[in-house]
Amino acid sequence: MAITFYYGSGSPFSWKVWLALEHKQLPYELKVLSLQQGEQKKPEYLSINPRGKVPALIDDGCAIWDSAAIVEYLEERYPERPLLPRDLHQRAIARRVVAESNQYLYSAVRRLLEQTLLRTDGGGDGAEIALALKGLQRELSYYENALHGDYFAGPLSLADFTLYPMLALIKRLHDKQPQHGAGMLLGPRFAAFMQRIEQLPYFAQTFPPHWKA
Amino acid sequence: MAITFYYGSGSPFSWKVWLALEHKQLPYELKVLSLQQGEQKKPEYLSINPRGKVPALIDDGCAIWDSAAIVEYLEERYPERPLLPRDLHQRAIARRVVAESNQYLYSAVRRLLEQTLLRTDGGGDGAEIALALKGLQRELSYYENALHGDYFAGPLSLADFTLYPMLALIKRLHDKQPQHGAGMLLGPRFAAFMQRIEQLPYFAQTFPPHWKA
Numbered sequence: 190m191a192i193t194f195y196y197g198s199g200s201p202f203s204w205k206v207w208l209a210l211e212h213k214q215l216p217y218e219l220k221v222l223s224l225q226q227g228e229q230k231k232p233e234y235l236s237i238n239p240r241g242k243v244p245a246l247i248d249d250g251c252a253i254w255d256s257a258a259i260v261e262y263l264e265e266r267y268p269e270r271p272l273l274p275r276d277l278h279q280r281a282i283a284r285r286v287v288a289e290s291n292q293y294l295y296s297a298v299r300r301l302l303e304q305t306l307l308r309t310d311g312g313g314d315g316a317e318i319a320l321a322l323k324g325l326q327r328e329l330s331y332y333e334n335a336l337h338g339d340y341f342a343g344p345l346s347l348a349d350f351t352l353y354p355m356l357a358l359i360k361r362l363h364d365k366q367p368q369h370g371a372g373m374l375l376g377p378r379f380a381a382f383m384q385r386i387e388q389l390p391y392f393a394q395t396f397p398p399h400w401k402a
Numbered sequence: 403m404a405i406t407f408y409y410g411s412g413s414p415f416s417w418k419v420w421l422a423l424e425h426k427q428l429p430y431e432l433k434v435l436s437l438q439q440g441e442q443k444k445p446e447y448l449s450i451n452p453r454g455k456v457p458a459l460i461d462d463g464c465a466i467w468d469s470a471a472i473v474e475y476l477e478e479r480y481p482e483r484p485l486l487p488r489d490l491h492q493r494a495i496a497r498r499v500v501a502e503s504n505q506y507l508y509s510a511v512r513r514l515l516e517q518t519l520l521r522t523d524g525g526g527d528g529a530e531i532a533l534a535l536k537g538l539q540r541e542l543s544y545y546e547n548a549l550h551g552d553y554f555a556g557p558l559s560l561a562d563f564t565l566y567p568m569l570a571l572i573k574r575l576h577d578k579q580p581q582h583g584a585g586m587l588l589g590p591r592f593a594a595f596m597q598r599i600e601q602l603p604y605f606a607q608t609f610p611p612h613w614k615a
Contacts, residue, residue, distance in 0.1 A: 239544070240502070251491045257470075258498035266490055277479055278464045285471035289453070292505065331452070 192217040195234065197224045197243035198399040201295065201354030202256035206244045208350040209260045211391035213270045221398065257287055260347045272347040283342035286332075287351045294332065297325040298355050305369060306362050318369060325359070326374050336378050339385055353386045361400065405430040408447065410437045410456035411612040414508065414567030415469035419457045421563040422473045424604035426483045434611065470500055473560045485560040496555035499545075500564045507545070510538040511568050518582060519575050531582060538572070539587050549591050552598055566599045574613065 194210060194217045196203045210217050222228040222243055230241045238245040238254040245254040246262070253262050264272045273280050301321040304313030332352065335341065341348040356379060363372030375383070386392060407423060407430045409416045423430050435441040435456055443454045451458040451467040458467040459475070466475050477485045486493050514534040517526030525531075545565065548554065554561040569592060576585030588596070599605060 249491075251494075253491070253494045253498070255498040255501045257501045258494050261497050262490065262494040265493065277475065278462075278466070280478065281464075281466045281471050281475040284474050285466070285468040288468045288470045288501075288504070291501070 193220060193247040194218065195220050195222060195237065195243055195245040195247075197222050197229060198397045199224065200243050201298075201358060202242075202291075203244040204354035204357075204395060204397065205256050205347070205350045206246070206259050206263075207395040208353070208386075208389075208391070209263055209272055209347065211395055212272065212345075212350070212389075213263060213267050215263070215267055256351075257291065260287075260350070264347070272350070274343045274346055276343065279343040279346075283346040283348040286335075286341050286348035290332070290348075290351050290355060294328050294352070294355055297321070297328040298358050301325055301369075301371065302358065302362065305366055305371075312366075322369065322371065322374070325371075329374050329376075329379070333376055333378050336382060340382070345389075349382075349386060353383065356383055406433060406460040407431065408433050408435060408450065408456055408458040408460075410435050410442060411610045412437065413456050414511075414571060415455075415504075416457040417567035417570075417608060417610065418469050418560070418563045419459070419472050419476075420608040421566070421599075421602075421604070422476055422485055422560060424608055425485065425558075425563070425602075426476060426480050428476070428480055469564075470504065473500075473563070477560070485563070487556045487559055489556065492556040492559075496559040496561040499548075499554050499561035503545070503561075503564050503568060507541050507565070507568055510534070510541040511571050514538055514582075514584065515571065515575060518579055518584075525579075535582065535584065535587070538584075542587050542589075542592070546589055546591050549595060553595070558602075562595075562599060566596065569596055 192210070192215060194206065196207060196219055198221060222234065224243070228234060229238075229243050234245075235241055237247065237252045240254060242254070244256055244259060245252060246259050247253075248262075248266065253259050260272055273283055301318070301324075304318045304321055332341070340346060341352060356375060359371050359375060360383070362369065405423070405428060407419065409420060409432055411434060435447065437456070441447060442451075442456050447458075448454055450460065450465045453467060455467070457469055457472060458465060459472050460466075461475075461479065466472050473485055486496055514531070514537075517531045517534050545554070553559060554565060569588060572584050572588060573596070575582065
C-alpha cells in the first residue's frame with residue numbers, strides 16, 4: 190500500500206516531508222489541501238489529524254503527523270537513502286537543528302511574515318517589522334555560524350530539509366516585498382547552502398505549487 | 403567517561419532528561435545551574451551550549467543540547483532500558499507527543515505561568531489569566547483524549563517523560579495559587595497518569611530541588 194501524503198502549499202513543514210519522501214524515492218499519493226480555504230480544519234481531515242495541521246501521512250493504515258515525527262518514522266520504516274547521518278553525534282546535531290528551527294527559527298520567520306506577506310491590510314507597523322527583522326537576524330546568525338561544511342550535520346540530512354523551506358520563506362518575502370531587506374539576512378553561506386538544495390534532482394518538483402504562479 | 407548533565411531546577415526540559423538518565427540507570431555527574439542567577443547565560447556555560455538554555459549533556463567529549471535531541475541520543479547510545487516503544491507506529495506517536503507538547507502544551511503552560519507564578523508584581527490581569535486557562539484546557543483535553551492506556555505511546559516512553567514535568571508545573575501552580583483553579587484542568591486520567599510516574603522507583607530523586615523547600 191502506497192503512502193498517502195497530505196500536503197499544504199507554502200507550509201515549510203509540508204515541504205520538509207516532501208523533500209524527505211523524494212530523497213528516499215518512495216511512492217506516495219499526494220493530497221494537496223488548500224490552506225486558504227481551510228481544508229485542514231474540515232471534519233474529513235480532522236478525522237486523520239485532529240490537530241488540523243499539515244503535513245500528515247497515512248502509511249500501513251496508520252495516520253502519522255507532526256513533521257518531525259513523520260521524518261523519523263520514514264527513516265525507520267524505509268532506511269534506504271538515509272535522512273540521518275550514521276555518526277551518533279552528528280545525528281544529535283541533526284535532531285537538535287530540527288527541534289531548534291521548529292521552535293525558534295520558525296517563530297522568528299512567522300513573526301516577520303505576519304507583519305508583511307500575511308497581512309491583507311497593506312503592511313504592518315514599521316517598528317514591529319524592524320523588531321521582527323532583528324530577531325530573525327539573531328536566529329539566522331546562530332545557524333550560519335554553525336554551518337561549517339556543505340550541510341548542517343555532516344551529510345545531507347533532515348536538518349537541511351527542515352531549514353531550507355524556512356529560508357525559502359525569507360527569500361520569497363524578499364522577492365515579493367524587497368523594501369524590508371529580508372533577503373540581506375541570508376548571507377553567502379546560506380546562499381550557497383540554498384543553491385545546493387535547489388540543485389538536488391528532485392528539488393524542482395517539490396517547489397510549492399502556488400509559488401509558481 | 404561519565405556523562406555530565408547540566409540541569410536547571412524547575413525546567414521541565416531538564417526534568418525530562420533527568421528521568422531519562424535515571425530510567426536508563428546511567429552514571430552521570432549532575433551540574434545544577436541556578437536559573438534565578440542566570441548561570442545558563444554565563445560564558446562558561448555558553449561555551450557548552452551557545453543557546454544558553456538547559457538542559458545540556460556532555461558525553462564522549464561532545465556537547466549535546468535540546469532535550470528532544472538529548473533523549474534520542476541517549477536512546478541510541480545506550481539502548482538498554484529503552485525510552486521508545488519497539489513498534490514503529492507507537493514510536494511515531496511518542497515522537498509526535500514530544501514535538502507537540504514542546505510546541506503547544508509548553509506554550510500554553512508558560513503563558514499561564516507568566517500571568518501567575520512567574521510574576522513578581524503580585525498577579526496578572528484576570529482576563530489574561532482566564533484566556534490562558536482556556537487555552538491550556540483546550541490543549542490538555544487533546545492529550546487526555548489520547549490517553550487510552552497507562553502511558554501515552556503504549557509502554558512508558560519519552561512521551562511520558564516530556565509530558566509529566568509540564569503537568570507537574572500546573573499542579574505546582576495550583577498548590578501555590580489555588581484561586582486560579584488550574585488544578586481542575588487535570589482530570590482523573592491525568593491524575594492517574596501522574597501517580598504512575600510518581601511511583602517510579604527513581605522519581606523522588608528527580609524532583610526539582612527548589613520545589614522541596
